[in-house]
Amino acid sequence: MKSLLNTTSIVAAGVLAVGLAASQPALAETDLVVVSWGGAYSASQQKAYHDPYMAANPGIKILNDDSASEGLSKLRAMDEAGNVTWDLVDMVASDAIIACDEGLVLEIDPDTDLAAAPDGTPASEDFFEGMLSPGGSNCFIPQIVYSTTFGYRTDKFEGGGPTSINDVFDLEKFPGKRSLEKKPIGNLEWALIADGVDPSQVYEVLSTPEGVDQAFAKLDTIKDSVVWWTKGAQPTQLLADGEVSIASAYNGRLFSAIEEEKQPIGMMWDWQVFDIDGWVIPAGGKNIDEVKKFVKYATDTQRLADQAKYISYGPTRHSSAPLVSTHADLGIEMAPHMPTDPENAKTTLLFNYEWWADHRAELDERFQAWLAN
């Protein structure tokens, strides 16, 4: 095929682009489409993984696609259409469980597909317990521990900003617009906790119809003041623009808005929701061998620790944790900005991704109906 193209390119010298591409087979580029969340998060991946990998492998070009927030549904649509154009997709664990169950993504074997720790510990033991097989599925390649928490405008509240989740739902003490993610996940849990439900019982309560009603009723109290966000970069932008006073956001986004962009934003860690984020490899992708090599490289001990230099998300490997040090440009110590720091993690909710994998469909539908009514 290449020789055919070569011949054609000589004949059709006018078709310059084809000629150039085909006459240099040694540099034939493989484009890997990596889907991620955009903004500061994609930037941190770019610096920690993509740039060094492309520098070491001149034949590989990594293209970013920022549609991770619609990752699962777009992957389904691609699968249905029989044309998978993505090579690697960033997903939260609950979506990865569903994608794995539906056969949309490849199963992986941690010990052969992922790099061992520098001291020889196999990957299956080096990653934090249970993270490689959320919900019993074996497709997930964990990268970071992150949390969804709250940021607020420090200049909006004279008596100090909100300090607890109850304040988020208290429009009288803390007036102003809120921004929440346009998903039931996280919001329902917070609504119940703010409504006085024992945080350890949240998922039991949510499993009952009355519990769901209670959560929506609590959200009703602030519904008219909420601007809903769908992409990770939006809430910090809304805060920076002064469009909202309090917003839920991923902690790394808030970090970069506060420390890198010096916005007048404060963090409120009360009942931050922990979750893990990672990669899945779409089945039917066109460069599976190449992407597996990339994944092996990008999830090794040093690389995962490197990402924490650019954004305040914790690495998912035991061996990476001691390597986390200071921010690459600002030089500040990263540890106090990690969601897992004891000072920040006084009250945390462990996001129950298995529960959400089971209930996602019906609650999404109910949430959409609730929004439009």
Added chain:
Amino acid sequence: MASVTAAPEVMVTADGTPLKVSLHRALRRNKIRAFLLVLPLLAFLGFTFLWPIGVMMFRSVENSLVSTVMYRTVPLLAQWDETTGDLPDEAVFEALVQDVTEGFKNRTIGKVGTRLNYEEPGMSSIFRTSPKKFKKITEGPYKEKVIEAHKGWGDVDKWRLIKREGRPFTSSYYLAAIDRKLDNLGSITSQPAERQIYVKLFIRTLWMSALITGLCLLLGFPISFLLATLPTKTSNLLMILVLLPFWTSLLVRTTSWIAILQQHGVINDILVAIGLVSDDARLGMIHNQIGTVVAMTHILLPFMVLPLYSVMKTIPPSYMRAARSLGANPALAFWRVYMPQTVPGIGAGGILVFIIAIGYYITPALVGGTKGTLISNFIDYHMRVSLNWGLAAALGIILLGLILFLYIIYDRVVGIDNMKLG
């Protein structure tokens, strides 16, 4: 004279064929030639218009998934009498275990769960957790073990649902699209109140589109009148002002409205600066119905102005002068003489704007927040996010039917022949 005529002679052409036959041939040839000329267009229309609509209609009732994946269980269920309230017999449970296990291996059973979950919340979790537990079931009695694996299988209603949705065609998408559903025994009931949404959205879409059309007419009529009556040089300049936004990207225009209307946007900043509004009571003009109406009126205005203008252009100014000279005052002359002649333009512009508005989704999605979204945003949601394509198709067909219905009414009341685009 009478003596001259014999039997009427058949007129023939030069080569002897009767003229009538020859004329027929020539006409037929012309017809075929004309047909061949429009054939590419017909093929194009068929391929890009009729075929997709046909596929959409098919999608809205097609329901083969459950019976394809559960090909052992579904035929057996057909013999089961669901009205007795008894569970299906042992053979069905055995078939279920085989189907679910095979479907798990082929990665298709999850889709069945998703499909059935549209009808009854909770089904997807049953289908998600069952396969791993079914692995342990290698021999009978299947019934007991299956129910032990997940107690949902002991619920007759779940089986009724599988039997119903095992049929190759379903009405459930259409029912869901009008906030109805089939209950366990197959009669139509309302969805629970917290899930009712589509009827409300259809009504909202209709009245908001009507409002936008009305506003476009209100704003577009004077503009068109001005364009049609001013000297050509000035009116051409004004015409460019109408067309310029028309040529600008839709997204650019929509985002500009966000910049203008938002809380810290141009209008609010001005109102605060001149002290009309206090800083902490800025007006919410975006992410609600106001935002949708304002942005869409602006975007659709040219569709009203252009047909109105081209109709007004053809009304001779002498009519108005004649009315005036016959004693009508300006208002009466305008109302009785000028207005009636613009009706074809109003009709054309109104229909254009209304039909475009009813299916609009980009602008409402960006500026509509939650209260200013239209039915098309939900079609989009089901196409892209929830991937419930059957429901999206049903909503689309209902929307199409609604537009055709309104079109027919318009034809009856105003008459479609009365419409003129220029």
